[in-house]
Amino acid sequence: MKKLSVILLITIFCGTMGYAQKHAKTPLDLLKTIHKLAKEKKYKKLNKYLYQGKITNAPIKEMANKTMGQLILEGIQGKKTIGVAAYNAQGLNAIITKHAERIAPISKKLIDELFGEENDGFAQFADLKYLADNRPNDLYIFDHKGVHILMAKLKKKRFVLVIWEGLSNIIEDNKNSTEPKVVNGGK
Numbered sequence: 109m110k111k112l113s114v115i116l117l118i119t120i121f122c123g124t125m126g127y128a129q130k131h132a133k134t135p136l137d138l139l140k141t142i143h144k145l146a147k148e149k150k151y152k153k154l155n156k157y158l159y160q161g162k163i164t165n166a167p168i169k170e171m172a173n174k175t176m177g178q179l180i181l182e183g184i185q186g187k188k189t190i191g192v193a194a195y196n197a198q199g200l201n202a203i204i205t206k207h208a209e210r211i212a213p214i215s216k217k218l219i220d221e222l223f224g225e226e227n228d229g230f231a232q233f234a235d236l237k238y239l240a241d242n243r244p245n246d247l248y249i250f251d252h253k254g255v256h257i258l259m260a261k262l263k264k265k266r267f268v269l270v271i272w273e274g275l276s277n278i279i280e281d282n283k284n285s286t287e288p289k290v291v292n293g294g295k
Contacts, residue, residue, distance in 0.1 A: 132157060135211045135248040135259045136204065138267040143200050146184045154181065159260065159270040161233040176271055192273040199255065199275030207252055207278065214240075214247040214258075222258075236260060236270065253278045 132138035138157060145154040158177030166172040171179065179193035186195070203210075214222075223231045223240040231237045239246050239260055246261035254277035258270040 132267040133265070135250075135267055136208050138259055138269060139200060139204050139211075139257075142184075142269060143197065143204060146195065146200075147197065151181060151185065154184065157268055159233075159236075159262075159268045161236065161270075163232070165228060165232045180269060180272065192271060194273070194275065196275035196279070199278045202278045203250060203255065203257075203275075207250070210252045211248055211250050211257075211259075213245050214249050216244070218249065218251075219244055219247070230258070230270070235262065 132141050142154060142157055145151075145157070155177055158175075158180050160175045160177045162175050163171050163173065163179075176193075180195075183193040183195040219240045222229050223237055225231055230240070236247075239262075243261075248259045248261075248267070250257040250259075253274075255272070255274040257272040259267050260270050261267050
């Protein structure tokens with residue numbers, strides 16, 4: 109009977125762990141999952157961890173009518189893309205392994221900057237604007253050494269990557285980057 113109980117506990121625990129891995133429960137889990145799936149080139153699976161809001165008010169024409177997820181996925185796949193979505197595996201790994209403590213809930217000041225103008229910036233995405241106005245603790249950022257990452261906890265309590273930029277800024281060697289080398293710290 110004891111063996112059966114132990115086996116049952118292990119089965120439940122492993123099932124719970126599998127569920128948690130399928131749904132990123134923390135911003136760090138999200139970044140780890142994206143890094144793993146990008147390395148394995150599992151792009152279809154990666155899509156559910158990327159924010160799918162459609163860009164209606166694009167700052168540049170190459171972004172118009174794409175989703176944020178499309179931009180990020182193009183960067184991960186190494187396709188020609190704009191700098192804000194370019195991917196650098198070493199940079200993402202450095203964030204996960206050396207700078208994870210810098211992932212934090214978004215500040216009121218940054219909410220005002222990113223979501224202040226109606227239908228401008230991230231305010232064009234109704235679900236993100238709702239979070240900014242009503243549940244700001246569900247928005248997380250990483251902002252260090254010219255790297256900017258925005259993550260959001262959406263429905264079903266899972267995190268998605270909204271956008272990143274400057275991943276190569278956090279490392280010296282950016283040979284695996286799809287973004288141009290930034291000089292002067294990205295400032």
